[in-house]
Amino acid sequence: MGRLSILCAFFLPLLIVRCESVEIFGGNEAKPHSRPYMVLLKNPGFCGGTLIRPNWVLTAAHCKMNYSTEVILGAHNWKEREKEQQRLQVLKWVPHPYFDFRKKLNDIQLVQLKSAAKINKFVNVFPLPTSDENIKKPLCSTAGWGMTSPKSEKLSNVLREANLNIVENASCQKSYEKLYIKITDDMICAGPLKKRKDDACPGDSGGPLICSNSLRGIVSFGPQCGNPKIPGVYTRLSAKYLKWIRTTIGGALEN
Numbered sequence: 001m002g003r004l005s006i007l008c009a010f011f012l013p014l015l016i017v018r019c020e021s022v023e024i025f026g027g028n029e030a031k032p033h034s035r036p037y038m039v040l041l042k043n044p045g046f047c048g049g050t051l052i053r054p055n056w057v058l059t060a061a062h063c064k065m066n067y068s069t070e071v072i073l074g075a076h077n078w079k080e081r082e083k084e085q086q087r088l089q090v091l092k093w094v095p096h097p098y099f100d101f102r103k104k105l106n107d108i109q110l111v112q113l114k115s116a117a118k119i120n121k122f123v124n125v126f127p128l129p130t131s132d133e134n135i136k137k138p139l140c141s142t143a144g145w146g147m148t149s150p151k152s153e154k155l156s157n158v159l160r161e162a163n164l165n166i167v168e169n170a171s172c173q174k175s176y177e178k179l180y181i182k183i184t185d186d187m188i189c190a191g192p193l194k195k196r197k198d199d200a201c202p203g204d205s206g207g208p209l210i211c212s213n214s215l216r217g218i219v220s221f222g223p224q225c226g227n228p229k230i231p232g233v234y235t236r237l238s239a240k241y242l243k244w245i246r247t248t249i250g251g252a253l254e255n
Contacts, residue, residue, distance in 0.1 A: 028162070030158070037052075040145055041111070042078075044068075048146070056111070060205045060206040061095035063206045071089065084123075090112070094112070106186070108218060136212065139164075140209055140217075143204075146207075166190050169187065185238065188235075191227075199232055200225070
């Protein structure tokens with residue numbers, strides 16, 4: 001995945017890098033249907049998401065939604081009508097009320113489906129964490145159908161995945177100071193492993209950041225896919241966001 005896919009649009013000084021979606025740059029093709037919680041949100045843009053309840057998807061607030069958005073579950077190759085797929089419609093979408101596109105704040109959104117997904121080995125929920133404890137191991141992963149090259153606008157047909165290293169926020173902030181972006185405690189930075197360029201790119205926005213088998217973040221933004229000097233930024237599932245999710249969908253976080 002490339003970092004460019006991480007954002008739909010990222011404002012640089014005097015320059016706008018436009019990205020309708022983000023795809024994994026580098027990385028590897030995922031084993032088919034090995035990530036049954038992955039969601040593809042198609043039209044008017046192209047984003048990823050995570051199924052957190054049979055009828056609720058977690059994604060990024062900058063991912064554009066409307067009533068014609070197609071929600072594709074159980075996909076490996078989304079361009080084919082695989083028998084494992086479920087294609088559902090949107091009932092409503094709820095971006096965080098304080099989402100700020102310019103400052104990249106509160107980039108989190110919930111999408112309610114018109115009908116609940118049929119849970120099976122190809123389509124399943126990923127339980128949200130019950131707390132926002134710190135990530136103990138620096139190695140995490142993300143996945144998506146975003147662009148596979150920062151120089152190409154072509155999206156991946158098949159699901160790809162990439163391993164990433166967590167970058168401390170203080171170090172990450174130094175990379176973003178010239179871009180006038182504040183890295184907050186509600187963000188996580190992650191970049192390619194040493195000597196690799198694996199990353200999230202446009203088209204991967206809204207997809208999950210998974211650390212130690214726990215859902216910890218949402219693909220949010222970044223100025224350049226696969227650049228080890230500038231980590232990608234993910235919305236951190238902090239305590240305030242977990243509370244907001246609980247309030248919005250009702251009930252406890254456990255599935």
